Amino acid sequence: MAATDLERFSNAEAEPRSLSLGGHVGFDSLPDQLVSKSVTQGFSFNILCVGETGIGKSTLMNTLFNTNFETEEASHHEACVRLRPQTYDLQESNVQLKLTIVDAVGFGDQINKDESYRPIVDYIDAQFENYLQEELKIRRSLFDYHDTRIHVCLYFITPTGHSLKSLDLVTMKKLDSKVNIIPIIAKADTISKSELHKFKIKIMGELVSNGVQIYQFPTDDEAVAEINAVMNAHLPFAVVGSTEEVKVGNKLVRARQYPWGVVQVENENHCDFVKLREMLIRVNMEDLREQTHSRHYELYRRCKLEEMGFQDSDGDSQPFSLQETYEAKRKEFLSELQRKEEEMRQMFVNKVKETELELKEKERELHEKFEHLKRVHQEEKRKVEEKRHELEEETNAFNRRKAAVEALQSQALHATSQQPLRKDKDKKKASGWSSIYSVTIP
Ligand code: GTP
Numbered sequence: 282m283a284a285t286d287l288e289r290f291s292n293a294e295a296e297p298r299s300l301s302l303g304g305h306v307g308f309d310s311l312p313d314q315l316v317s318k319s320v321t322q323g324f325s326f327n328i329l330c331v332g333e334t335g336i337g338k339s340t341l342m343n344t345l346f347n348t349n350f351e352t353e354e355a356s357h358h359e360a361c362v363r364l365r366p367q368t369y370d371l372q373e374s375n376v377q378l379k380l381t382i383v384d385a386v387g388f389g390d391q392i393n394k395d396e397s398y399r400p401i402v403d404y405i406d407a408q409f410e411n412y413l414q415e416e417l418k419i420r421r422s423l424f425d426y427h428d429t430r431i432h433v434c435l436y437f438i439t440p441t442g443h444s445l446k447s448l449d450l451v452t453m454k455k456l457d458s459k460v461n462i463i464p465i466i467a468k469a470d471t472i473s474k475s476e477l478h479k480f481k482i483k484i485m486g487e488l489v490s491n492g493v494q495i496y497q498f499p500t501d502d503e504a505v506a507e508i509n510a511v512m513n514a515h516l517p518f519a520v521v522g523s524t525e526e527v528k529v530g531n532k533l534v535r536a537r538q539y540p541w542g543v544v545q546v547e548n549e550n551h552c553d554f555v556k557l558r559e560m561l562i563r564v565n566m567e568d569l570r571e572q573t574h575s576r577h578y579e580l581y582r583r584c585k586l587e588e589m590g591f592q593d594s595d596g597d598s599q600p601f602s603l604q605e606t607y608e609a610k611r612k613e614f615l616s617e618l619q620r621k622e623e624e625m626r627q628m629f630v631n632k633v634k635e636t637e638l639e640l641k642e643k644e645r646e647l648h649e650k651f652e653h654l655k656r657v658h659q660e661e662k663r664k665v666e667e668k669r670h671e672l673e674e675e676t677n678a679f680n681r682r683k684a685a686v687e688a689l690q691s692q693a694l695h696a697t698s699q700q701p702l703r704k705d706k707d708k709k710k711a712s713g714w715s716s717i718y719s720v721t722i723p
């Protein structure tokens with residue numbers, strides 16, 4: 282649509298006029314239609330439980346929904362925090378509720394807790410991303426889409442009576458722009474009344490001084506403004522969980538029994554369980570769902586779309602065009618792709634050159650080594666030749682000496698056989714040997 286057309290249409294928009302009706306028309310049934318439609322459709326509600334292993338998360342969930350979700354106990358030896366979602370179909374009167382409870386398994390069990398918040402943040406973002414992808418589809422079916430976005434995070438604080446741990450502060454700070462946080466002091470029966478009072482004040486002070494935004498029960502709806510304002514002052518709720526039933530008077534109540542007495546879960550003098558149930562389920566469940574959509578998801582969606590290059594027009598300039606944004610983003614993407622391709626090509630060429638140089642260097646080294654070995658070999662060969670020559674000469678000399686000795690021996694023998702007398706023989710022999718020994722051997 283051309284800009285001029287748009288201008289014409291927006292100018293055509295006139296101030297609405299108030300008119301009175303002559304009689305009953307029927308659109309006052311719209312709220313009833315809305316309720317009826319919502320009831321038919323059913324509701325989904327997703328709770329994230331963050332707290333140390335064994336802090337009482339599952340017990341509190343069982344107590345809140347008055348059922349047994351049969352969750353397994355977590356081990357204390359998880360290498361990192363793991364998110365475990367479990368979905369249940371619940372029904373009360375004619376209202377269907379698809380409830381998902383997500384447990385942050387292994388939270389607080391690692392020696393290095395620096396990154397403990399990350400899997401939780403990633404999980405929340407992943408649910409937002411799934412919803413955004415569904416919204417961006419051409420054929421979207423948000424009507425029957427199972428919305429897994431986290432509506433509330435119950436943050437379980439250990440009842441130390443001292444102050445918040447840095448892990449609690451860091452985690453809540455990382456989550457506060459993504460989810461509605463309701464902090465609760467778990468196992469509140471393990472802390473005395475006066476200590477609990479001080480502990481609550483300390484926690485709220487620390488949250489404020491560290492800029493952690495927790496969920497505030499809304500006070501803009503007159504019907505609930507008063508109770509919500511009162512309840513905001515009671516945060517963080519100190520709760521006790523139990524599914525065990527104990528007889529108090531003539532009534533069976535959910536409680537924890539100790540040798541010195543009974544802690545009743547639903548007794549407001551004992552703990553804030555009733556306040557939590559009232560605020561979470563009976564009064565503000567819809568507001569938590571709404572806030573998730575209009576505040577947290579909206580923020581995620583805005584950042585994501587801005588990242589993708591979309592932006593709204595400021596009042597005076599041309600209206601935002603999806604097609605132009607898409608074209609601009611496409612061009613940007615293509616040029617980025619080209620730049621990366623060129624970079625990679627250059628990298629490849631450089632790598633090939635480097636490898637070629639390395640290979641040449643190696644070849645030269647090998648050649649030098651070969652030449653050296655060749656010289657050494659020739660030298661050895663020459664020495665062996667010399668040795669052989671010497672040995673041959675020695676052998677020849679030896680053979681000559683041997684031949685001379687043999688010749689002399691045979692001469693001597695011959696001379697001896699000519700002597701008639703032994704005496705003379707001996708004399709002659711003696712002189713003969715002396716003559717032999719006087720022969721100079723060449
Ligand atoms: P993992 O899922 O294993 O991390 O544990 P969890 O946080 O779900 O704790 P779970 O509800 O299994 O409770 C652990 C233990 O704490 C059990 O023995 C419970 O009976 C006990 N417990 C739960 N709630 C309370 C409470 O309010 N007060 C006290 N004193 N003990 C509680």
Ligand code: MG
Binds near residue numbers: 353355384
């Ligand atoms: Mg559990």
